[in-house]
Amino acid sequence: MAEWDDLRIFLAVARAQSLSGAGKQLKLDPATVGRRVARLEERMAARLFVRSAQGYALTGEGQRLMAHATRVEQAVTEAMEEVGGEGPGLSGQIRLGAPDGSANYLLPQIVAQICDDHPGLEVQIVAQPRVFNLSKREADMAIAVSPPVSGHLTVQRLTDYRLHLAASRDYLDRHPPIRSLADLKQHRTIGYIQDLIFDKELDYQSDAGMDSVTLASNSVSVQLNWVRIGAGIAVVHDFALPAHPGLVKVLPELLSLKRSFYLIRHPEDRRVERLNRFAELLAQGVRREVARLEALS
Numbered sequence: 001m002a003e004w005d006d007l008r009i010f011l012a013v014a015r016a017q018s019l020s021g022a023g024k025q026l027k028l029d030p031a032t033v034g035r036r037v038a039r040l041e042e043r044m045a046a047r048l049f050v051r052s053a054q055g056y057a058l059t060g061e062g063q064r065l066m067a068h069a070t071r072v073e074q075a076v077t078e079a080m081e082e083v084g085g086e087g088p089g090l091s092g093q094i095r096l097g098a099p100d101g102s103a104n105y106l107l108p109q110i111v112a113q114i115c116d117d118h119p120g121l122e123v124q125i126v127a128q129p130r131v132f133n134l135s136k137r138e139a140d141m142a143i144a145v146s147p148p149v150s151g152h153l154t155v156q157r158l159t160d161y162r163l164h165l166a167a168s169r170d171y172l173d174r175h176p177p178i179r180s181l182a183d184l185k186q187h188r189t190i191g192y193i194q195d196l197i198f199d200k201e202l203d204y205q206s207d208a209g210m211d212s213v214t215l216a217s218n219s220v221s222v223q224l225n226w227v228r229i230g231a232g233i234a235v236v237h238d239f240a241l242p243a244h245p246g247l248v249k250v251l252p253e254l255l256s257l258k259r260s261f262y263l264i265r266h267p268e269d270r271r272v273e274r275l276n277r278f279a280e281l282l283a284q285g286v287r288r289e290v291a292r293l294e295a296l297s
Contacts, residue, residue: 004072004076006036006039006040006043007065007069007072007073008026008073009022009026009028009033009036009037009040010037010040010048010062010065010066010069011066011069011070011073012025012026012033013033013037013049013056014049014056014058014062014066014069015138017054017055017056017057018055018056019031019033019034019037019056037049044061044065046059046061046065047059047061047062048061048062048065049062070268071268074268074269074271074272090114090118090120090121090274090277090278091118091120091121091274092120092121092122092274093122093123093124094121094122094123094124094140094141094274094275094278095123095124095126095138095139095140096111096123096124096125096126096139096140096141096142096143096282097126097128097138097139097141097142097143098125098126098127098142098143099127099128099143099144099145099202099220100127100128100219100220100221101220101237101240102143102261102286103125103126103127104127104220104221104240105237105239105240105243105293106239106286106289106290106293107125107143108125109289110282110285110286110289111123111125111282111285113285114278114281114282114285121278126138126139140265140266140269140275141263141264141265141266141269141275141279141282142263142264143158143261143262143263143264143286144199144261144262144263144264145199145201145202145259145260145261145262146199146200146201146260146262147262147264148264152267153264153265153266153267154264154265154266154267154270155262155263155264156262156263156265156279156283157260157261157262158260158261158262158263158283158286158287159260159261159286159287159290159291160258160259160260160290161237161238161239161258161259161260161261161290161294162237162238162256162257162258162259162294163204163235163236163237163238163256163257163258163259164235164236164238164249164250164251164252164255164256164257165184165208165233165234165235165236165249165250165251165252165255166227166233166234166235166236166241166247166248166249166250167227167230167232167233167234167247167248167250168227168228168229168230168246168247168248169246169247169248170230170246171227171230171231171232171233172248172250174230175187178233178250178251180251180254181208181209181251181254181255182209184208184209184210184233187232187233188214188215188231188232188233189205189210189212189213189214189215189232189233189234190213190214190215190216190223190226190227190231190232190233190234191204191205191210191213191215191216191223191234191235192204192205192213192216192217192218192223193216193217193218194212194216196218201259204235204257205235207235207255207257208235208255213234214232215231215232220237220240223236224236224240224244227244227247228244228246228247233250235255235257238293238294238297239289239290239293239294239297240293241293241296241297242293242296242297249297261286261290263279263282263283265279
């Protein structure tokens with residue numbers, strides 16, 4: 001029978017898919033983690049991982065144990081919170097995944113305010129232009145630009161947000177006037193790398209009639225820095241414009257895009273009051289901050 005400490009190490013390896021990654025999380029030497037995994041496999045008389053140059057992948061037996069171990073982890077977390085009590089403030093560590101647009105221009109001030117109000121709370125923002133795998137516990141919850149189409153996850157729509165074409169005043173002063181979307185063909189355009197767009201909701205170029213872009217990146221921050229230095233025109237989040245006062249909207253009456261943010265969570269976590277409270281504060285903050293920044297853009 002596996003003990004909780006064994007399961008904790010098993011879960012860390014399953015999520016990190018490596019001994020070194022699990023060791024960093026657990027603050028243990030990778031060799032120690034490896035011995036503990038081998039001991040657990042021996043005790044259970046089952047091979048839990050397939051070892052390869054790419055890392056540690058779960059076997060069928062490992063996947064079955066993963067489901068049980070996750071439930072045990074949830075029960076331990078609930079018990080600790082119920083017995084220890086959190087009083088009026090939130091505490092502990094919460095990891096939040098988000099696409100880099102929201103991670104750069106919305107979440108820093110929202111999360112900072114939440115932590116100001118709850119000094120015992122530690123929040124990690126993982127900003128990456130991709131879909132987060134919550135089943136591997138890459139994050140406790142994630143913000144997404146569209147609801148997931150598969151998996152047992154809970155989805156909460158947070159708010160709508162808007163995007164417009166934008167350029168620096170300097171760029172517009174140095175180039176031919178733009179009176180229609182067709183005029184964009186005479187200008188250098190900026191956007192996503194087409195084959196790295198991980199969600200169809202991010203395909204702004206198609207909506208703007210841009211068959212291709214001259215400068216492309218999978219990072220919103222890189223795109224905005226190109227726009228900021230006068231390198232071209234891009235579709236930009238309205239909530240990012242106040243951070244770059246040198247940028248102005250282009251043809252706002254002809255092109256205005258609307259998208260939405262969603263909060264994605266593990267269904268089991270709905271029983272964890274700490275995560276519920278954080279999720280509610282986060283949702284309120286996102287709605288408030290998008291409205292505030294869009295009013296300034």
